[in-house]
Amino acid sequence: PPPGAAGPPPRVKLVLLGDSGVGKSCLVLRYVRGQFDEASKITVGAAFMSHQVMTPEGKSLKFEIWDTAGQERYLSLAPLYYRGAHAACVVYSIDSRESFEKARYWVDQLQRNAPGSIVIALVANKSDLADRREVPEEEGRSFAEAHRMLFCEASAKTAAGVADIFEGVAMRLT
Numbered sequence: 572p573p574p575g576a577a578g579p580p581p582r583v584k585l586v587l588l589g590d591s592g593v594g595k596s597c598l599v600l601r602y603v604r605g606q607f608d609e610a611s612k613i614t615v616g617a618a619f620m621s622h623q624v625m626t627p628e629g630k631s632l633k634f635e636i637w638d639t640a641g642q643e644r645y646l647s648l649a650p651l652y653y654r655g656a657h658a659a660c661v662v663y664s665i666d667s668r669e670s671f672e673k674a675r676y677w678v679d680q681l682q683r684n685a686p687g688s689i690v691i692a693l694v695a696n697k698s699d700l701a702d703r704r705e706v707p708e709e710e711g712r713s714f715a716e717a718h719r720m721l722f723c724e725a726s727a728k729t730a731a732g733v734a735d736i737f738e739g740v741a742m743r744l745t
């Protein structure tokens with residue numbers, strides 16, 4: 572193969588899916604701008620951000636991030652965003668069992684309808700809310716392992732684990 576052929580694609584189309592309020596937009600804002608928005612607004616339809624990074628191997632990689640709206644009324648739009656995606660982050664919040672159940676739904680949707688090669692990361696957000704935890708870390712991890720997904724606990728608020736999500740995805744695509 573030509574030099575570099577085994578490397579990650581220069582552009583990675585990544586989609587975020589998950590219940591409204593789990594922190595998808597905040598994760599993107601943290602990763603791309605290093606900021607946190609305590610009063611983050613509900614996403615309408617979807618939002619787009621791109622972010623260029625260097626991989627540990629010194630290759631340039633551009634994430635094209637589609638941050639979907641988690642509210643029920645936007646459910647039918649999701650396939651538009653995950654259909655051509657290289658990667659998906661399915662996000663739940665550790666303080667919401669309901670959001671974890673919704674994550675199961677999204678994983679099922681992806682496995683039925685997304686490209687077979689898609690890399691999926693299961694993201695347990697709001698790890699800073701340990702005192703309100705409803706989903707044990709081990710439960711998230713074993714669900715992820717059973718479906719060959721990456722798993723990260725993260726906090727858009729403290730930044731813990733956020734970069735690991737995107738770096739992990741980039742590595743899987745290498």
Ligand code: GTP
Pocket residue numbers: 589590591592593594595596597598608609610611612613614615639640641642696697698699700725726727728729
């Ligand atoms: P939709 O756009 O409706 O799908 O919601 P979303 O998943 O994009 O949620 P968003 O990022 O807007 O965050 C919802 C709320 O959770 C906001 O009040 C955020 O400040 C808060 N939030 C997001 N991430 C964290 C986190 O890691 N820890 C804590 N404590 N709060 C967070």
Ligand code: MG
Pocket residue numbers: 595596597612613614638639640641
């Ligand atoms: Mg949002």
